[in-house]
Amino acid sequence: MNKLVKGILTLGLLLGTFSYAATGKTYISKNTVLKASNGKTAQLYIGIAVTVVKKDAKVSTIAVNGFQNGKKIYFSKGESLVIATLNNGFTISKEGGNKVKLTGTVASSLLTTDHDGLWADEQDFYEDTCTQCHAERIVEDHSMKEWEALFAPMKIRAQISPEEASALLRYLKSNAKNGIVRSK
């Protein structure tokens, strides 16, 4: 192949990769609360994707879309990943079926588009903990449900605490084939 053509193709590939990496999603960088205008709150979890309604230097208004079952709001209908938990009095807007939207404010400093950065600690922990007996498994090879099943015996083998296990499982599910990071 002609060198110039090759170069252009390579550049195209690179640009494609970059545009894939920067899908433009905004994430919450750690567990926090969403505060409604009436002062009521909902718990939000690290790595969930949000829509920024209004961004100010200190505090931003955001919206979170999900599927409700009682106090829990799930990322998808399959009810695999909890993205928010409602505290008493927090009102949500219903969008048909069990589809809901939560609106409120969070500290602007907790919003990020750098998904690799926000998962850096869990990524390290995963690499240290889960490669003691076998090679590192590719997270996006499995769906959220598959990770739930695969993880159950492995957290016992890895002898990690319940807190470490729940943070690690959230990392695996969020980055799974059909998780938050890879969903359209």
Ligand code: HEC
């Ligand atoms: C103490 C050793 C050990 C540790 C630590 C360990 N594993 Fe495993 N893992 C195994 C063995 C042995 C197998 C293959 C046999 C089996 O499935 O039980 C396996 C298999 C797997 C599989 C493939 C299962 C399948 O059915 O294809 C996945 C995925 C996996 N481990 C993920 C993890 C994750 C995630 C962690 C960290 C929480 C982890 N492992 C930690 C020993 C370990």
